[in-house]
Amino acid sequence: MTTIIIEDEKPAARRLSRLLKDLEIEVSTMLHSVEEAIVWFEKNKHPDLIFLDIQLSDGLSFEIFEAVEINSAIIFTTAYDEYALKAFKLNSIDYLLKPIDDEELAMAVKKYLSTDRRPKKLALDFEDIKRLLVNPLEREYKKRFTARVGQHLKIINADEVECFYSENKGTYLATSEGRNYLLDTTLENLESELEPKSFFRVSRKFYVNIDHIKDIVSYTNSRLKVKLNRYQDQEIIVSRERVRDFKLWLE
Known part of the structure; x- marks a missing residue:
């Protein structure tokens, strides 16, 4: 072959x-x-x-x-x-x-x-x-997400989400209020549901919301580190292969 x-x-x-x-x-x-x-x-x-x-x-x-x-x-x-x-x-x-x-x-x-x-x-x-x-297809993207909290469903608007991330085989969203919620989906499924002007997949583990980026700094091996307003649980690193597209997305 x-x-x-x-x-x-x-x-x-x-x-x-x-x-x-x-x-x-x-x-x-x-x-x-x-x-x-x-x-x-x-x-x-x-x-x-x-x-x-x-x-x-x-x-x-x-x-x-x-x-x-x-x-x-x-x-x-x-x-x-x-x-x-x-x-x-x-x-x-x-x-x-x-x-x-x-x-x-x-x-x-x-x-x-x-x-x-x-x-x-x-x-x-x-x-x-x-x-x-x-000019990507004009389409409707998800404006809100639901997460189960005990016996209740919590509704979170997309503009409140600082990032989506995967951890221990689960998919989570982190809000501007500093809360994290487990979702019944995967990052791959979110791919077609998120507004690409607002959300970017910086690595296999993270999507970030451009409206909640506080700072972007240089990192090792030609990568970038993204700091959000509230989320600090894990470092958010833009993989080297995605740095160029990330910079274009920011513009």
């Missing part, structure tokens, strides 16, 4: 390559831009599987498919949320949210190996895809 990675952040590409090597999958090539990928695909036999970042340094990776007909299977590595990805009519096996979790990667690879891997023609509506990425 031939595998390549298309990712503009070289540390992220190297980390993904190491994770794949642990799964006994050798990456033959790593490409870092739309232009480089187009030239490579025009001159080389196409791989069985592509790990594809959506946003590259010189444009959207979908521009590669506009220039070259590719029938490889694709696993997205992306910071974009699930509802947008569902609109991509690609030969996609799965998607992995950055920073990539090794267990989720293993599941995606297993899913690929268990599918019909015969070449298929990609079906893309590039204009729809670009519109989704530049």
